[in-house]
Amino acid sequence: MSIDSDAPVLRGTPTYLVSGxxxxxxxxxxxxxxxxxxVTVEGSMIDGAVQGADAARSIVVGIRTLYGDSQEFHFAGPxxxxxxxxxxxxxxxxxxxxxxALISRNPAGQTQHIVASYRPRSSVVLFARLLGEKFAGTxxxxxxxxETGTA
Structure with a gap:
């Protein structure tokens, strides 16, 4: 497949613009x-992986507070x-x-690993900055x- 094609490039509607x-x-x-x-948590706005229940909970709760009442689910299930x-x-x-987000459980049924992939890139950059500000001093x-990432 060539990227030099004269075929038109079409834009679809990204799912992050569609209601839940x-x-x-x-x-x-x-x-x-x-x-x-x-437990570990990774994401497209996190450099590295964060480990520990308190830290993971702080991140997930912190993320949800930045959403306010705007979070809408398209799907949640096994x-x-x-x-x-x-x-x-x-x-x-x-x-x-x-x-x-993909959440994996260990054999005891506990949440063991959380991976979250965010989009679009422009929002991810903003989100990472806001989370850095939210957790400033920690x-x-x-x-x-x-500037201080762990990757």
């Missing part, structure tokens, strides 16, 4: 209440034998953002500030 499922309006991530002590998948949209400081800030 009203049936999921009251969804709460129950996996957040059952974190393993050594994935494979030990996983949970979420697909949602929100607004951060007025900017649209979409996320697909060790978590280093995971969001590109």
């Amino acid at each position: 499922d009203p049936a999921l309006a009251d969804y709460y991530p129950a996996w957040l209440d059952n974190l393993a002590d050594d 994935w494979g034998d030990n996983g949970w998948l979420e697909d949602y949209i929100a607004r951060v400081d007025g900017w649209p953002i979409g996320c697909v 060790p978590l800030a280093n995971f969001f500030n590109s």
Whole structure:
């Protein structure tokens, strides 16, 4: 396939601009209440991986506070034998953002690993900056500030 094609490039409607499922309006991530002590969280706005239940909970709760009341789920449900998948949209400081999160459980049923992929890039950059500001003065800030990232 050539990228020098004269074929027109068409734009579709990104899912982060499409409303969520009203049936999921009251969804709460129950996996957040059952974190393993050594749970890890990674995301497209995080440099590296954060480990530990308190740190992971702080990040997830911090993210949700930046959404305010704008979080809308397209999907939330089981994935494979030990996983949970979420697909949602929100607004951060007025900017649209979409996320697909994969949550994996350990054999004891506890949340072991959280991976969140955000889009579009412009919102991810803003989001990382806001999270760096939110966690300023704490060790978590280093995971969001590109100047002091751990990657």
